[in-house]
Amino acid sequence: MTTPDTILSVSGLDVHLGESHVLQGVSFEVRSGGVTALLGRNGVGKTTTLRGLLGLVQRRGEILLEGRDISRLHTHEVVRLGVGYVPENRDVFAGLTVQENLRLAERPGGPHHYDLVYELFPRLRERLRQRAGTMSGGEQQMLALARALLNDNRLLLIDEPSQGLAPHLVTHLADALTRVATLVTVVLVEQNLNLVRRLARDAVILDQGRVVWTGDVGRLLNDDERTRDYLGVGVAR
Numbered sequence: 001m002t003t004p005d006t007i008l009s010v011s012g013l014d015v016h017l018g019e020s021h022v023l024q025g026v027s028f029e030v031r032s033g034g035v036t037a038l039l040g041r042n043g044v045g046k047t048t049t050l051r052g053l054l055g056l057v058q059r060r061g062e063i064l065l066e067g068r069d070i071s072r073l074h075t076h077e078v079v080r081l082g083v084g085y086v087p088e089n090r091d092v093f094a095g096l097t098v099q100e101n102l103r104l105a106e107r108p109g110g111p112h113h114y115d116l117v118y119e120l121f122p123r124l125r126e127r128l129r130q131r132a133g134t135m136s137g138g139e140q141q142m143l144a145l146a147r148a149l150l151n152d153n154r155l156l157l158i159d160e161p162s163q164g165l166a167p168h169l170v171t172h173l174a175d176a177l178t179r180v181a182t183l184v185t186v187v188l189v190e191q192n193l194n195l196v197r198r199l200a201r202d203a204v205i206l207d208q209g210r211v212v213w214t215g216d217v218g219r220l221l222n223d224d225e226r227t228r229d230y231l232g233v234g235v236a237r
């Protein structure tokens with residue numbers, strides 16, 4: 001049931017890729033504010049769900065953003081409604097500088113939140129003239145996040161931001177995302193369950209293209225059997 005504090009409501013989302021029926025009627029809701037984690041084993045359809053929401057893959061089903069059906073909109077129209085995306089491959093232009101990468105991310109009409117970006121990632125301000133491709137993986141991840149944060153978004157879709165980062169960078173990322181989540185609703189795909197525990201309030205678990213569990217993150221991560229069955233891991237406490 002959709003309640004007033006629901007920002008996103010997905011119902012019967014279906015995606016075929018090649019011969020595969022990757023999403024088979026995915027349905028879930030995202031509450032306004034904070035972080036909802038989209039979890040599941042490798043290959044269950046998490047990235048495809050984010051891409052489906054954005055219209056980057058052909059999809060069927062109903063997707064309501066603040067009550068408005070966006071399921072037939074093109075990607076640029078979804079983005080213009082305030083949906084930001086940070087893909088897992090760190091979508092930066094390697095041959096361009098940090099400054100150019102940020103400029104290109106500016107959505108026409110603004111506003112553009114450079115103050116916020118530099119407050120969260122002071123390193124980027126120091127490196128405005130550096131080519132993005134010569135920065136470390138962590139710095140590129142910060143730049144990818146910064147590109148999404150520059151614009152006014154209602155919803156940010158962030159795919160595996162901690163992938164490949166050293167532990168101290170994961171801590172920095174967690175601090176930044178904690179602040180981000182006070183400003184905009186986040187749907188986070190993440191394998192690092194310590195990060196999920198720290199950041200997320202709600203969880204949605206996918207298995208083989210279907211939602212198999214939704215609920216409170218704390219409840220999920222305190223349930224060894226469930227985390228083992230659905231996520232294939234034990235959780236360190």
Ligand SMILES: Nc1ncnc2c1ncn2[C@@H]1O[C@H](COP(=O)(O)OP(=O)(O)OP(=O)(O)O)[C@@H](O)[C@H]1O
Nearest residue numbers: 017018019020022041042043044045046047048049
């Ligand atoms: N272009 C494509 N053509 C055919 N199958 C695809 C294509 N892209 C993805 N798939 C398949 O769709 C399934 C879901 O992929 P997806 O990337 O959404 O999973 P995921 O849950 O994000 O996985 P991971 O945690 O490993 O990133 C996988 O089995 C994948 O092999």
